[in-house]
Amino acid sequence: MIRIVIAExxxxxxxxxxxxLDLEDDLQVIGRASSGQEALDLVVALQPHVLVSDVEMPELSGIEVAARLQAQRSPVRVLIVTTFGRAGYLRRALDAGVRGYLLKDTPSAELAAAVRTVAAGGKAISPHLAEAVWDTPADPLTERERAILRLAEEGRSNRAIASALSLSVGTVRNYLSEAAQKLGASNRTEAGRIARSNGWL
Amino acid sequence: MIRIVIAExxxxxxxxxxxxLDLEDDLQVIGRASSGQEALDLVVALQPHVLVSDVEMPELSGIEVAARLQAQRSPVRVLIVTTFGRAGYLRRALDAGVRGYLLKDTPSAELAAAVRTVAAGGKAISPHLAEAVWDTPADPLTERERAILRLAEEGRSNRAIASALSLSVGTVRNYLSEAAQKLGASNRTEAGRIARSNGWL
DNA sequence: ACCGGCAAGTGACAGACGTCACCTGACGGC
DNA sequence: GCCGTCAGGTGACGTCTGTCACTTGCCGGT
Structure with missing residues (x-):
């Protein structure tokens, strides 16, 4: 009997x-979490075989939860289930020791199969997505650029961004210009869209 | 026995x-659709009591499906289930004759109850959301402003927007300026965010 | 026939943005 | 100690945006 905690x-x-999942005879959902922190606590308390987690969650993202579990050498296997086929997310997820990564448009019959595979120590990655990672270039942005782009994306002016990050306005301009170049965008808005669609923000 | 078609x-x-839904004794899922068009066809063919539909779908949105059903005087009741608590969506949904509108963060136990309510001719609106509609002002944008804002949001320049819509650059500037004023934004990016978060785009 | 409202346009101006060349200081190799 | 590198900054320049006052043409109401 495979014990499962779900976070979503x-x-x-x-x-x-x-x-x-409960329809399956060999699977048992023993805990449900609605935030990353709750998921982490539940996993530690219940020691399930598998954690099935969404990426987008309040407090801690599913990827961060996986990273923490990896850091504390937890034997719990993590299976991420998400809407977004962003290559950047998958990269980060794999770095965090995630064993499975399914898109929400996978046929529902495959979820149970993926849980079993992961529980048995195998890996389960949506094939569609694995491809995407191949032909998506690595994140070209630096941490600074990312931070500035995130603020720019919200419609903040250079001046506002500068004071939020304690930088000079000129520096902010330079970073944004550089980021736009790297991303092949012709302005901040387009740069933001491109970065976001690749999972780099 | 309440017959249901699900679209998602x-x-x-x-x-x-x-x-x-199938866990419930009095409910039966008789059809599944993964696009708006498919949902419409299935509903016409199977004549379920209730259509449970997502809003965001390819081809036809859940709201458009509801509108078409209303136009052809179909007796099928529509229950919308969506991620987004956008007041604008709910308004449009109600205009399209939708009988229920649940957010995806509603406890799952309430879904079956909502289906029964809707099937019996009642209405089921997430209370949280009903409130939001109260204190969200009506969409202040004109069709032109919306179209221009949508393009601006993608990072297009005034010049690009002007040629896409066969307008002069000055006019585009004026529309954007006006839209920003109406929305209380200080630039196009912020205006786009505000409009989108209210379901006006 | 007239008025008001609305879509669209024009011209002008200030300020914000994007680009580039160049400067400074810290810091890790060697 | 010197050199390369990297984060951050400066100044100048041209272009793009945002704002405003004003104009034109169309359409519905009275």
Missing amino acids: DQALVLGALAAL | DQALVLGALAAL
Whole structure:
């Protein structure tokens, strides 16, 4: 019997996924979390075989939860389930020791199979996504550029960004200009879109 | 026995929701659609009591499906289930004759209850959301402003927007300026964010 | 026939943005 | 000690944006 904790911030989807997994005779959902922190606590307390987690969650993202579990040498296997086929996310997830990564448009029958594979020590990556990682270049942005781009994306002016990060306005301009060049964008807005769609923000 | 068709473009969520509803003795999922068009065809063919539909779907949105059903005087009741608590969406949904509108962070136990309520001719709106509509002002944008804002949001320059819509650059500037004023934004990027977060784009 | 409202345009101006060349200081190799 | 590198800054320049006042043409109401 494979014991599972599910983490997902949308309660309806959480309940539905649990119902789906509970239909299987050899799977048992022993815990449900609606935030990253809660997921981490539950995993530590219940020691399930597998944690099935969304990426986008309040407090801690699914990837961060995986990273923490890896850091504390937890034997729990993590299977990420997400909407976003962003290559950057998958890269980070793999770095965090994640064993499975499924897109939410995978047929539902495959979820249980993926859970079993992961529980048995194998890996389960949506094939569609594995490809995407191949032909998506690595994140070209530096930490500074990312931070500035995130603020620019929200519509803040150079001046506002500068004072938020204690930089000079000129420096902010330079970083944004450089980021736009790297991304092949012709302005901050486009740069933001490109970076976000690749999972680099 | 209440007969249901489910429409949701994420296969995994579709399967999970179906599993959840099938657990109930008095509910029966008789059809599954992964696009708006498919949902419409299925509803016409199967004549379920209730259509449970996502908003964001390829081809036709859940709201558009509801509008078409209303136009052809279909007796099928529509229950929308969505991630986004955008007041604008709910308004449009109600105009399209939708009988229920649940957020995906509603506890999963309430989904079946909402289906029953809607099937019986009642209404089921997430209370949280009903409030939001109250204190969200109506969409202040004109069709032109919306179109221009959508393009600006993608990072296009005034010149690009002007030629895409066969307008003069000055006019585009004026529309954007006006839209920003209406929305209380200080630039196009912020205006785009505000409009989108209210479901006005 | 007239008025008001609305879509679209024009011209002008200030300020914000994007680009580039160049400067400074810290810091890790060798 | 010197050199390369990297984060950050400066100044200058041209272009793009945002704002405003004003104009034109169209359309519906009265």
